[in-house]
Amino acid sequence: MKSLQGSGASGGVAIGTLKFYRHDRQLVSRRRVEDVQAELERFQTAQAAAIDQLGKLYEKALTQVGEQGAQIFEIHQMMLEDDDYCDSIRSIIERQSVNAEYAVAITGENFAKMFSDMDDDYMQGRAADVKDISERLLRVLEGEQSDAIDADQPVIVAADDLAPSETVQLDKSKILAFATAGGSVNSHTAILARTMGIPAIIGLGPEFQAELYDGKTAAIDGATGQLYIEPDKETQAALLEKQAKLAERKRLLTQLKGLPGETQDGQRILTYANIGNPSDLGAVLANDAEGIGLFRSEFLYLESQDYPSENEQFQAYKSVAETMAGKRVIFRTLDIGADKQVDYFHLPKEENPAMGMRAIRICLTRQEIFHTQLRALYRASAYGRVAIMFPMIASVWEIQEVKKIAAQVRAELTASGVPFDEHVELGIMIETPAAAVLSNQLAKEVDFFSIGTNDLTQYTTAVDRQNQDLGRFYDPHHPAVLELIRLTVENAHRNGIWAGICGELGADLSLTETFLAFGVDELSVAPASVLPLREKIRSLNQSNRQAILDRYLEVR
Known part of the structure; x- marks a missing residue:
């Protein structure tokens, strides 16, 4: 037995065969043939x-x-x-x-x-x-199979790392867990694993490669970050016991289904789910999420070979809205760019893509793409409770221009007699320090805020969240990040709108009490995290809210 240590990105235990994902080849050799x-x-x-x-x-x-x-x-x-x-x-x-x-x-x-x-x-x-x-x-x-995962039974998918465009195309029914040599706990591989509710380990290092381990039996513990190659009987028995305890814990959590996210003293907070694909809806319903706080619409673009048409998008959005049966579904508009690259967008190479042409900047620069998506979203609003959220807003003029385009779309649909909900909520993600600092002015323009803590942490601390070498410098608990969250919620309420958190920090149970003390109205997390979060909320008593805030201010 050999043990490798990485970082746990999604909890749980899995035992199975390691299958290394085959990336697109970089080089094809030229050789002379006789025949x-x-x-x-x-x-x-x-x-x-x-x-x-x-x-x-x-x-x-x-x-x-x-x-x-x-x-x-x-x-x-x-x-x-x-x-x-x-x-x-x-x-x-x-x-x-x-x-x-x-x-x-x-x-x-x-x-x-x-x-x-x-x-x-x-x-x-x-x-x-x-x-x-x-x-x-x-x-x-070259004799390879067409599928990136060539296996009859579910396997532990291994790789050096996986790009968003690769993860969305994997056959999820064949995946027991993820294990990667590189990556970060905020990578899209890790986020996908948490959405699916399966174990994941990242940062196993350069030794973790196909030549050594492809096809071998392995066991992973997503909580500790430990990967065992050809585990012995004792290790397997211990992990199976842990797996059974986790299953029992999951069973007990199901007793919270149908109960509200409410503290012992009556403070109510919505527990929503983050998803990136209509296929994730089963997990949303199974975990009793009260709504969808983040539907990552860019995955429709990542899965396509060309720009998805208005009708293709409409069908996807409509199915989500209908399935959620009147519960709020917040669709984030296209967030392409940075680490989420799509060939057919033909985006220029950038020295610093995280700071470059991405998200709302693409939408306002290529308005025909944005216009198509908004038409599809508004059409879908006739079939459920749809809200639309715009990412990477940093200035008041940006949201004002977005609202003008949205108004044009509504006018077009009205003129054509196409049904839509005239009261669709429009919100923005707060994921730049600029947006948080300007939140008092921005709140006057929208119906809600949703705080994207992944990028907010990245931009506030000036740390690339995808860079595994900077792991200890990427600190979501940084006092400046928490203060920007508190300021955003305060300014939202001052202007009569609600504020939620849809970043990974929403599932951090060590901060739940603090977020409630800030007055956060909604937390949106991976489906598998909904019931543990609800359990945490129901265990708290916010009657001493001021003491919690005072303690926060002292630590800060």
């Missing part, structure tokens, strides 16, 4: 296999997301049969006497660049499609 005809036949066989894979994906998607969502696989099938694309691959093999992998990689690069350089937005969007079909062909040629 050109055999190489052409290799390409032709791979082409047929890739088309067959796409056909199966189309049938699967048809049942899950409907005709529109499945259409991309039909398009990719046609592109794989395109004469120009295939002739280029054959020509490179024949003229240069090289391997099919090299011919596919070069053709993919050339065609993707050709599309990217075009002036037409639609044609530019085809660049990502060419990359995708070329990658699929390369996987087939």
Whole structure:
């Protein structure tokens, strides 16, 4: 047995096979071949296999997301049969006497660049499609499976780290847990694990690699950050016992279903859930969340090969609103940029992307994208209690411009006779120090605040939350962060609006009493954290609120 120590990112115990996620390859080698005809036949066989894979994906998607969502696989099938694309691959093999992998990689690069350089937005969007079909062909040629997780049974997904665009495309039914060499507790891998309610360990170090551990049996303890390779019987028995106790604890928490998040002296606080996909709704309902405090709409963009249409977005938002049956659902508008990159957006490379073109800045710069999303959201509001939240607001003029665009959308829908709720709440995320300091002025423009503590901590302490080497400097409990939260809530109430927290700090039970003393109205957390949070709230007595605030001020 070998033990590796990382950082616990999501609690729980899992025992299973380690499967390392295969990232897109960075380099394809060029080698000379003697039998050109055999190489052409290799390409032709791979082409047929890739088309067959796409056909199966189309049938699967048809049942899950409907005709529109499945259409991309039909398009990719046609592109794989395109004469120009295939002739280029054959020509490179024949003229240069090289391997099919090299011919596919070069053709993919050339065609993707050709599309990217075009002036037409639609044609530019085809660049990502060419990359995708070329990658699929390369996987087939190299004997890899089409799925990033090649397993019949659920496994522990291992990687050096996972990008948001990779995590959202994983088959969640095949995942027991996550284990990564790098990353941070605020990475999207960790957030996804907490949303799914499965164990996760990050920061296992450079020794954790596929060459050494892929396919081996492992056990992980998401609370302690301990990973055991080929654990002995005693270790397995201890972890299974811990797993059983956690299951019993979870069972006892279910007794809180249907009960309000209310302190012993009657202070009421809403317990909501954060999700990123309609598929997470089952966890929301199973954990009795009173609403959805954060629906990360950017995951619709991360999962797509091109900009999702108004109707595709409408169907997703509508299904969430309908399923929540009148409970509030807060949709955060597109938060692309920084660590969440999407190829077809063609965002420029930036020295400091966390400070650059992201979130509301993209929406106000590319208003056609924003306009489409707002139309879909307002249309969905006719089917449930929808609220719309705008991320990365730092100035009053930004929210004023956002409200003008929203008013234009409402006027368009009214003129077209399209039904929508005319009383949709509009709110903003408080995730920059500027927004917190200006919260008194911003509160006059909106219906609610939701404090994004992950970015608020990052920007307040000037620490990159994705940088694992800065872990001990990234301090969500920093007095300045807590003071900005307190100021934001105070200014919200001064102006008659409500304020919640939707960042990871909302699930930190050591701060629940402090947040209640601040007067926070709502806490939105991963679905699995809803009932533990509600239990904590119901154990508290806020009749001594002033003493709690005085204690906070002394510590500060």
